[in-house]
Amino acid sequence: MELVWLEDFIALAEHGSFVRAADARHITQPAFSRRIRSLEQWMGVGLFVRTPQGTTLTEAGRHILTDASEAMSRLYRLRTEAQEVAGHMAKTLPFAATHSLSFTFFPRWIRQVDNGAPIEAIRLHSDSMAGCEKLLVHGDVPFLLCHRHPAVPSPLAPGLFSSKQVGEDTLLALMSSHISQEIPSHQLPYLAYTEASGLGRIVAHRLYGKAAVLAVKPHFSSHLAAVLMSMALEGKGVAWLPKSLAEQEISDGRLVRALDESWDITLQIHLTRPVAPLSAAAEVFWNKL
Known part of the structure; x- marks a missing residue:
């Protein structure tokens, strides 16, 4: 079992196409298809229905999708926590923010919410919404700052992520x-x-x-x-x-x-985090927000 197989599985479930998913994962389609087949062989069941019109999840695939996303996020967070405990990482608090909020809202907001958390530095990843969501799901950042609208649901699983409104x-x-x-x-x-x-x-x-x-x-x-x-x-x-x-x-x-x-x-401006426990510095920041 390889972690990249889970990442490929989630990408294919999201895009519904081997071509688009392989492109998003920056690998060739044949290599991507081989990794999906390897995952299905390891699981012992088919996870996708292949048709000329695209790819859909089987009942087994739908059943494991949420748990696969959570497992992947937990593994990435475990790596980060291990590095922090070993002293290989400074107490840096990473954020992902969409481009428009990175330019305008984030610099003012982060100065205003200096809550005395044990942070030595702040690292900002600026990307598209899709890119920021991927960073959050993969555990590369504990927080995502983005625009939200009540009538437009987030693609992030509500049981795995929570958010607070921090602006308008x-x-x-x-x-x-x-x-x-x-x-x-x-x-x-x-x-x-x-x-x-x-x-x-x-x-x-x-x-x-x-x-x-x-x-x-x-x-x-x-x-x-x-x-x-x-x-x-x-x-x-x-x-x-x-x-x-x-x-x-x-x-x-x-x-x-x-x-x-x-x-x-x-619009609302939300800060989103995983429901699972974060690093000590991130938890302090969130609780005092």
């Missing part, structure tokens, strides 16, 4: 002030987030069934809110941007509303 934000539909205000909104190009973006999930939920508002096919896509803001500033279209990120550009008059306030999306 708002997504605004913005465009360059140089674009003529007389252009109907449905004729404006749409600057969209990719599937890897947590903000993309939230905006997609808000726009579902609202094809008449903007062009259905995105004119440009990125998982980075900062990139979409740059495109909007250049007059390339409309983007839903966090107010915390675009505050200065709005104040300067370079970005203006493309849609009225009814299209604003109120």
Whole structure:
């Protein structure tokens, strides 16, 4: 049994495709398929149903998915704890944060919540929402800072992770002030987030069934809110941007509303952690938060 087999199993369950899962795991498809077969041979049962349309979990696969994710996280945390006990790691508190919050919210917030935890340093991993979730699930970080919306469920298993709201934000539909205000909104190009973006999930939920508002096919896509803001500033279209990120550009008059306030999306900012015990420093930080 190898730990990478569990990681491959979770990736295939998430992506539903050998091609996409192998790409996400940065290995060739044949090598990825061999590792999945090795896991199934070790388990003694088939875990996936293969069809031309994609891959789905068998009943046995669905049964072990949650426990496999938890087992993998526990093993990674065990390694980190062992290194801390042996003195091979400083009392560093790692965080994963989505790009937009890394640029704006995190620096101010971490200064304000200095709770006297036994921390020698803070390490911030900035990534897409999908990348941050992977770091948390794999046990590489104890905390994930991200935007959340009550109507959009997190893909993280609720029984394995918990969160606290630590801030608020708002997504605004913005465009360059140089674009003529007389252009109907449905004729404006749409600057969209990719599937890897947590903000993309939230905006997609808000726009579902609202094809008449903007062009259905995105004119440009990125998982980075900062990139979409740059495109909007250049007059390339409309983007839903966090107010915390675009505050200065709005104040300067370079970005203006493309849609009225009814299209604003109120966001929560959450800090998420595994339910399982964390390091002493992380637990102190969480309890005093």
